Amino acid sequence: MQKAIGVLTSGGDAPGMNAAVRAVTRAAISRGYRVVGVKRGYNGLLNGECVELDQRDVSDIIQRGGTILCTARCLEFKEEKYIKIAAENCRNMGVEGLVVIGGDGSFRGAADLSRIGGIRCIGIPGTIDNDIQCTEYTIGYDTAMNTALEMIDKLRDTSQSHDRCSVVEVMGRHAGWIALNVAMASGAIACVIPEVPYDINKIAEKISKAHSTEKEHFIVVVAEGVEKSQEITDQISKLTGIETRLTVLGHVQRGGMPTVRDRVAASRMGYHAVELIDQGQNNRVVGMVHNKIIDVDIQEALSMKKPFDMQRYKVCDEITF
Ligand code: ADP
Ligand code: F6P
DSSP, X not given: OOOEEEEEEOSSXXXXXXXXXXXXXXXXXXXXXXXXXXXXXXHHHHHTOEEEXXXXXXXXXXXXXXXXXXXXXXXXXXXXXXXXXXXXXXXXXTEEEEEEEEOHHHHHHHHHHHHTTOOEEEEEEBOTTOOOTTXXXXXXXXXXXXXXXXXXXXXXXHHHHHTOEEEEEEOOSSOOHHHXXXXXXXXXXXXXXXXXXXXXXXXXXHHHHHHHTTOXXXXXXXXXXXXXXXXXXXXXXXXXXXXXXXXXXXXXXXXXXXXXXXXXXXXXXXXXXHXXXXXXXXXXXXXXXXXXXXXXXXXXXXXXXXXXXXXXXXXXXXXXX
């Protein structure tokens, strides 16, 4: 049987995952591999929901959000017996190496499939949260930020008309990367993120002080991971007396056409993942550092801590008043 490379998308979807699937497929075919597209994350490896992909199957997807392979969370994959079944299914399909596009959880699955099942796995960071330790950039992050910013710009119009404060909750399960950047880019008066403790009295004071200098409308960006968006909204309203509304942007941030940055990152990372498999490498995560494509051991990647950009937070805070 002609050797094959498998590819799957796992965890939350992210714009640009399709561009990564395309790059993996085309780079693998160029090197003489068959490509097996695994549907619905690790579920497809357990129930055999897999499709052969040729170069035309990935035509016209580079510009599409979502993932043509679909994605899912597969709880069984945390159990050894299911990992062994998945590995056996890979071998039966001639899959020598598997490219896993997803987040930290998906990489844990890949590490297990490699260690327990003996399948060579390479991870590509795909998540809008940009919360993967070993890389400065994850696929989907830029598109999600631009989508959030577009929505906030619309909210600014209506906040301005009504002299209101808009509290906007953006995604980021445990991370404030999206929040911090869109806060800066939208000129938000405050940004509340899980990485930095907040003081609601200070936020209210900042708003009231700006109000006294004839600033009449305000944007406050809150990361979902803070889990206090409604409370923050109610307190700002109470402490400042300014009419304050909460908008939760939610899953809209996960869809849409990927930006240039996401398509290019996905294409470069997908290509690199295939190169690694072709070189016989295993258990690596692809990343981007100083705009260069790198790779690190999966276990090492999972144990690293991503430094938070406090300077960016300070800039954001000091230039809005
Ligand atoms: P993400 O990859 O975006 O972090 P999840 O944490 O939901 O998303 O993980 C996606 C999938 O990866 C899970 O549904 C499961 O199939 C697999 N996975 C997560 N954690 C583990 C683990 N500790 N061991 C094996 N597989 C895991
Ligand atoms: O990890 C990406 C993310 O969009 C987080 O920002 C969010 O908390 C989570 O996924 C939502 O997941 P679900 O699709 O299960 O609602």
